Amino acid sequence: MARIGLVAHDEKKDDICAWALRHKAKLSQHELWGTGTTGGRVMAETGLSVTLLKSGPLGGDQQLGAMIAEGQLDMLIFFIDPLSAQPHDVDVKALTRLATLYDVPFANNKSTAEAVLAAI
C-alpha cells in the first residue's frame, strides 16, 4: 500500500476530483492524504477516504513536505495551476522542491498523474 498525497490548486480541483473518481478502485487500495480543501472535495465527490491536513495556504503544503522529509509519503499528485498567482507560492515551491529532492514520484498535471498511478 502506498501513501499518496493529493493536492490541487482551485482551478484544478475539478480535474483532480474527476481523476480520482476515474481511478477510485485503485486509489481505494492506498492510503490517501490531502490538503484540506482538495481532500475534502475528493472525499465528497468520490467516497474515497482521505486523511485531511490543513488547507494549502494555511500550511497543508508544508505538512505534506514534512511527510516527504520524514519518509512518510510515497507519491505526490499535485495538480498545479500555472496561470494563477498563489499567495503561498513559497510553500508550493518548498513542497515541489522536497518531492524532487527526496525523489518521490511526483505528478504535477493530469497526464503525468495517469502515468505515475499506472506505475504502482
Ligand SMILES: O=C(CO)COP(=O)(O)O
Ligand atoms: O493550496 C493548495 C496547494 O498549494 C491546495 O490547498 P487546498 O486543497 O486546501 O485548497
